[in-house]
Amino acid sequence: MSDSRPEFWATGPEGRGRISLPEPIHSPWWALSRRLLLALAILAGTVLLVYFDADGYRDANAPADGITLSDSIYYTTVTLSTTGYGDIAPVADHSRLINAFIITPARIAFLVLLIGTTLEVLASQGRELFRISRWRKHMGHHVVVIGYGTKGRSAVETLVNNGQDRESIVIVDPGSNAMQDAHSDGLAVVTGDATRREVLRRAGVAEADQVIITTNRDDSNVLAILTVRQLNPDVYIVSSAREHENAPLMKQSGANSVITSSDAVGRLLGVSSLSPTLGTVMEDLLTYGEGLEVAERDLLVSEVGKPPQSLPDQVISVVRDEKVYRYFDPVVTQLARGDRLVVVRPAKELPWAPRPGTHDEELSTDEA
Known part of the structure; x- marks a missing residue:
């Protein structure tokens, strides 16, 4: 007998009933990697933005030294995480505008990425629970x-x-x-x-x-x-x-x-060895959608009372009262209402061999 799809663990020990439904989504690792790369991009972009505008910022602990690259990294991390110690702050007007219209939206996006990943995991579990509950209801x-x-x-x-x-x-x-x-x-x-x-x-x-x-x-x-x-x-x-x-x-x-x-499989191999032609026919019967097929169908009203050999389909068995009879059995010499037929017929409906029951014919099992 014989995971990239989302799963839901039902209650119980491992291996005792894990239900999972198919859902066309990306791998969780792909989604997590994408979020991580976006967060790093926001972090790196903000560091560069602050560093190149170092003259617009002042460090309360070293007002004469200006802002260095390490200060830019420090300021970015505490700002995007909303910690905001206040020791480094924008003092120039353009720096404050950049903080208001660029860094603040970046901070929101950064938090959404961090919190959103956790929320998505919880939401996906809840969504999967809901889908399984709905599946059970309609199953x-x-x-x-x-x-x-x-x-x-x-x-x-x-x-x-x-x-x-x-x-x-x-x-x-x-x-x-x-x-x-x-x-x-x-x-x-x-x-x-x-x-x-x-x-x-x-x-x-x-x-x-x-x-x-x-x-x-x-x-x-x-x-x-x-x-x-x-x-x-x-x-x-x-x-x-x-x-x-x-x-x-x-x-x-x-x-x-x-x-x-x-x-x-052994019988099919033996038949194919003794008679390659017969083996080909047997394989054709077992292959769906091509050539011939073995199928079970209802008896039509127009076929009631007829012998099995006279029907358009090649009847090989008749099912009557839950028992299977071969087409030559005297019990089924005449077909009766409620019978079902096991037939050999074309796999596809052909103009010269219309499939019974597909053209609104009345079935023998229909109520009068």
Whole structure:
């Protein structure tokens, strides 16, 4: 599994639920360096201004010696910091005007830079607290993705490409690199161990519709599944498994679906070796937005009563009463109202192959 973005530490020990939301701003170090350089520029400019106008100032401790460079530095620091001991003061009219219209605004700007940095830190924390509070208020029916490595990113990309709002996806991962990657993708992150109840609570698992678990360790996946199922008995859980032998244990733990990554990759490699053409087709089906795609859609009213083989889309399965039937199963010889179809279709809607359900057709699930 796998910071330049602002973070908010929720209550609790380190690693137990740090929430951070993406925000397109500069690094705090960049902002601090910029403020420091501006403060130094004001300081240096004021020193030079006083030094070149040394004849307009008098030192009460050495009235005959005039103002030196060290006196100019001293006067500038006590003046800009508003200390103002009064031992060095402008006596010439033009020096007093320079103090009134140049050094006084510089003093204000200097103080704003010093105080503003502290205020900005406090304000950013308050702003982040407010954003997280608002995020929690509107969070619900969302998707929690545990682990933001290669599998997690691919899962999120697939969700987004199929219409899922990025704001309704929450990442749970303990790594700082994962947090940076997720923030760059516009996703909220809860930093912490997904096997801990408090971390999952902060991710809103209790209100989530789906949880996708993609860590690289099967034992961590099992613990995460058990914890998620305890917090939300009704959530739909999809988990990855490195080893096929661990898939039954994950289903017993509460996962609705388990994808064995090593077996899937191995089968694809074997198919590609035996038949490069078939391997190309399989890869095409798994690649979003190009060529062919596998999708699930509602049955249209005009398709009720027809056999699956007669539809424009290539139907491979029919979902009826929460059960999946292959298209040739006698149970689904005729399609019924409320069925859902798993089809192979063009990834993009083409003039010669319009995508059903995209032209205001009436769905079989619509109320009469």
